Amino acid sequence: MRALVTGASGFIGARLLPALQAAGWEVRAYVHRTPLAPASGVFSFSGDILDEGALAAAMAGADAVFHLAAAVGSAVTDHRAFHAVNVEGTRAVLRAARAARIGRVVHFSSIGVLGAVRDNDTADEDYPPVPRTPYDRTKLAAEEAAREAAAAGLDVVILRPGWVYGPGDRRTFKFFRAVCRRRAALIAGARGRQTPVYIDDLVSGVLLAAARGRPGAVYHLAGDEVLDAAEMTRLAAEACGVAPPRLRLPLALARPAAGILEKAFALAGREAPFNRGKLAFFTDSKAMSSQRAQTELGFAPQKDFRAGVRQAIAWYRENGWL
Numbered sequence: 001m002r003a004l005v006t007g008a009s010g011f012i013g014a015r016l017l018p019a020l021q022a023a024g025w026e027v028r029a030y031v032h033r034t035p036l037a038p039a040s041g042v043f044s045f046s047g048d049i050l051d052e053g054a055l056a057a058a059m060a061g062a063d064a065v066f067h068l069a070a071a072v073g074s075a076v077t078d079h080r081a082f083h084a085v086n087v088e089g090t091r092a093v094l095r096a097a098r099a100a101r102i103g104r105v106v107h108f109s110s111i112g113v114l115g116a117v118r119d120n121d122t123a124d125e126d127y128p129p130v131p132r133t134p135y136d137r138t139k140l141a142a143e144e145a146a147r148e149a150a151a152a153g154l155d156v157v158i159l160r161p162g163w164v165y166g167p168g169d170r171r172t173f174k175f176f177r178a179v180c181r182r183r184a185a186l187i188a189g190a191r192g193r194q195t196p197v198y199i200d201d202l203v204s205g206v207l208l209a210a211a212r213g214r215p216g217a218v219y220h221l222a223g224d225e226v227l228d229a230a231e232m233t234r235l236a237a238e239a240c241g242v243a244p245p246r247l248r249l250p251l252a253l254a255r256p257a258a259g260i261l262e263k264a265f266a267l268a269g270r271e272a273p274f275n276r277g278k279l280a281f282f283t284d285s286k287a288m289s290s291q292r293a294q295t296e297l298g299f300a301p302q303k304d305f306r307a308g309v310r311q312a313i314a315w316y317r318e319n320g321w322l
Helices: 011-022 052-059 079-099 134-151 170-180 199-212 229-240 251-267 276-283 291-297 305-318
Strands: 002-006 026-031 043-046 064-067 104-108 156-161 163-165 186-188 196-198 218-221 248-250
Touching: 002 011, 011 026, 011 064, 011 199, 026 052, 043 052, 052 079, 064 079, 064 199, 079 104, 079 134, 104 134, 104 199, 134 156, 156 199, 163 170, 163 199, 163 305, 170 229, 170 305, 186 229, 186 251, 186 276, 196 199, 196 305, 199 218, 199 291, 218 291, 229 305, 248 251, 251 276
Parallel strands: 002 026, 002 064, 026 043, 064 104, 104 156, 156 218, 163 196, 186 248
Antiparallel strands: none
């Protein structure tokens, strides 16, 4: 069996490659600007996600495609790039997959398509989506393209990961670094909740979805815990061996400050240390249920956040990140 992974140089993609190999797959990687780290037995293709000729070459003879390539939610990303990569890029992948007669496409979406889950709710896959950011809106549009392709006969499974973290992740590292260096603060009155998933648990779920997922189905892949930002911060501080932050910024001040910093740093082409995206971690709940994946796929996350964050912090220290 041959698999092509788009976005293979990202955190999840890079961890998926060896897992596929260990499961017996012959693995190909499709990358854009970021080269793939040397990996034994992985053949790398380089190209734009909109280049259907390059996609066709990469998919020739493949049995499955894992589509992870995306423009992510950085504050300095041109909003037009979100649509070009996340929507039109997904459509290009789906067209190329149909032309190549790919047996299964595993499409990675985002829990952000739901927007902010209401207080005390835990969202399943049928929860009404209300995306709030350009990134989230384009990820929902990409989901709709995947559903259309499934209705037209292409075997597509859609995945929405939870708050993914683990050794080597640069996105969540910013949060852990702030906590470990005692530069973190909480937001008073913020009630956002997250559903963390350790990278190894996520990758296990991806392999199960590829093998057992229903064509056209959406699956949430997250851990069993729903934690608010204060509890996640406390557990991260515990893993770092420092006291949790006592400073609590008023939400009424944090909102305008995030917007001002975001715009100011964007003028310099940089991501602000505190912006609306980072504020959303505290304010926008992403509480999700993975019951469908557990029932239909046999998904069983093994690592709780306390154990997972200890392992991640240990890796960051051993590798000189902290």
